Amino acid sequence: MNLNEAKGKFLEAWGTLGSQWGINRTMSQIHALLMISPNALSTEEVMEELNISRGNANMNIRALMDWGLVSKELKSGDRKEYFKAGKDMWEIARKITYERRKREIDPVIQVLAGLKKEKIEGEDSAAVESFVDSVKNIHDFTLSTNDLVEKFIKSDEHWFYKTLLKLVK
Amino acid sequence: MNLNEAKGKFLEAWGTLGSQWGINRTMSQIHALLMISPNALSTEEVMEELNISRGNANMNIRALMDWGLVSKELKSGDRKEYFKAGKDMWEIARKITYERRKREIDPVIQVLAGLKKEKIEGEDSAAVESFVDSVKNIHDFTLSTNDLVEKFIKSDEHWFYKTLLKLVK
DNA sequence: ATTAAGTTTCAGAAAGTATTGAAAGTACGA
DNA sequence: TCGTACTTTCAATACTTTCTGAAACTTAAT
Numbered sequence: 001m002n003l004n005e006a007k008g009k010f011l012e013a014w015g016t017l018g019s020q021w022g023i024n025r026t027m028s029q030i031h032a033l034l035m036i037s038p039n040a041l042s043t044e045e046v047m048e049e050l051n052i053s054r055g056n057a058n059m060n061i062r063a064l065m066d067w068g069l070v071s072k073e074l075k076s077g078d079r080k081e082y083f084k085a086g087k088d089m090w091e092i093a094r095k096i097t098y099e100r101r102k103r104e105i106d107p108v109i110q111v112l113a114g115l116k117k118e119k120i121e122g123e124d125s126a127a128v129e130s131f132v133d134s135v136k137n138i139h140d141f142t143l144s145t146n147d148l149v150e151k152f153i154k155s156d157e158h159w160f161y162k163t164l165l166k167l168v169k
Numbered sequence: 170m171n172l173n174e175a176k177g178k179f180l181e182a183w184g185t186l187g188s189q190w191g192i193n194r195t196m197s198q199i200h201a202l203l204m205i206s207p208n209a210l211s212t213e214e215v216m217e218e219l220n221i222s223r224g225n226a227n228m229n230i231r232a233l234m235d236w237g238l239v240s241k242e243l244k245s246g247d248r249k250e251y252f253k254a255g256k257d258m259w260e261i262a263r264k265i266t267y268e269r270r271k272r273e274i275d276p277v278i279q280v281l282a283g284l285k286k287e288k289i290e291g292e293d294s295a296a297v298e299s300f301v302d303s304v305k306n307i308h309d310f311t312l313s314t315n316d317l318v319e320k321f322i323k324s325d326e327h328w329f330y331k332t333l334l335k336l337v338k
Numbered sequence: 339a340t341t342a343a344g345t346t347t348c349a350g351a352a353a354g355t356a357t358t359g360a361a362a363g364t365a366c367g368a
Numbered sequence: 369t370c371g372t373a374c375t376t377t378c379a380a381t382a383c384t385t386t387c388t389g390a391a392a393c394t395t396a397a398t
Binding site: 224227248250 | 373374378
Binding site: 001002003004006007009010013014016017019020021022035036037038039087089090093103104105107108111112114115118119120121122123124126127128129130131134135137138140141144148151161163164165167 | 175188189204277288297303307330334
């Protein structure tokens with residue numbers, strides 16, 4: 001199989017995975033493209049490889065930089081910006097986990113914590129009890145998970161990875 | 170705060186969380202609604218609580234049953250179907266993990282495994298090497314993660330939960 | 339100060355997803 | 369077997385998200 005064909009299959013699979021997880025298709029594909037490239041690519045090159053517009057390329061490269069997954073590289077004697085992605089999967093997983101937790105989990109925890117503090121009033125006392133109880137359970141669960149995630153994010157090197165792999169065996 | 174107001178806040182937060190994770194808003198909200206209800210609800214009741222159409226309610230309740238998150242309950246002397254959701258968060262997390270892995274991760278692993286078997290040909294040998302190398306890394310990572318997830322899914326009771334919580338402390 | 343190379347922005351178009359509502363389907367009891 | 373109570377389906381529509389392309393902006397060399 002030739003490289004371009006193989007690349008195409010990989011980029012497609014990765015894009016699909018991303019989009020199922022609420023990360024836009026192009027963003028995952030650019031990331032994947034930069035991961036498999038031996039050298040940093042310019043916006044032009046990204047546009048060409050993925051057949052996307054300049055605007056789209058630019059926006060998603062920015063987003064990847066915001067997530068800390070991609071960095072800029074300047075080549076002396078060239079005004080273009082080049083972009084490259086880190087290749088360590090655990091580092092990538094950590095960064096993605098960090099961003100998503102911040103954006104998605106933290107707000108939910110706020111809501112749950114807020115609700116837990118409130119005195120809930122209502123006619124149907126079984127309904128009130130059930131609600132209060134569920135909120136408590138979900139909040140506890142979310143906090144535990146969050147602690148675990150926190151540990152993962154902060155773990156230096158591959159400590160966490162190694163520990164988890166031991167669990168698997 | 171009265172129950173309906175509190176419910177509203179909770180359902181909204183949960184719906185948003187779901188939609189960010191590629192699960193449709195209504196599906197998460199129905200699930201959340203059934204979780205906080207002390208008793209099983211009919212399609213009518215779900216429609217009314219969430220202000221959604223019959224078709225929408227029906228489709229998403231079916232989907233939740235496919236995922237194993239919601240079950241049907243029949244009340245004698247009543248032709249209506251009632252639905253209820255399990256309340257154990259770890260059980261819920263396991264079921265969601267199981268479904269998503271099956272639908273999303275497994276296909277990617279197939280693609281990666283397929284690519285790894287191929288002999289990749291190309292002009293630019295650095296590009297080929299980089300590609301082959303990345304695919305290998307990503308495949309290894311994905312397999313490890315998958316093993317871990319597998320262990321989680323298959324773990325009976327709360328073994329896994331307890332083990333993880335120990336890690337956090 | 340001007341030009342040229344490159345980057346960013348954003349309104350509108352296109353694509354993708356979710357929702358409705360009404361018609362078709364099912365199954366139970368009389 | 370008919371009527372009724374309920375469930376399911378699906379084409380049309382509404383909504384959301386993503387993408388484009390061209391104009392505005394930035395920067396640096398001359």
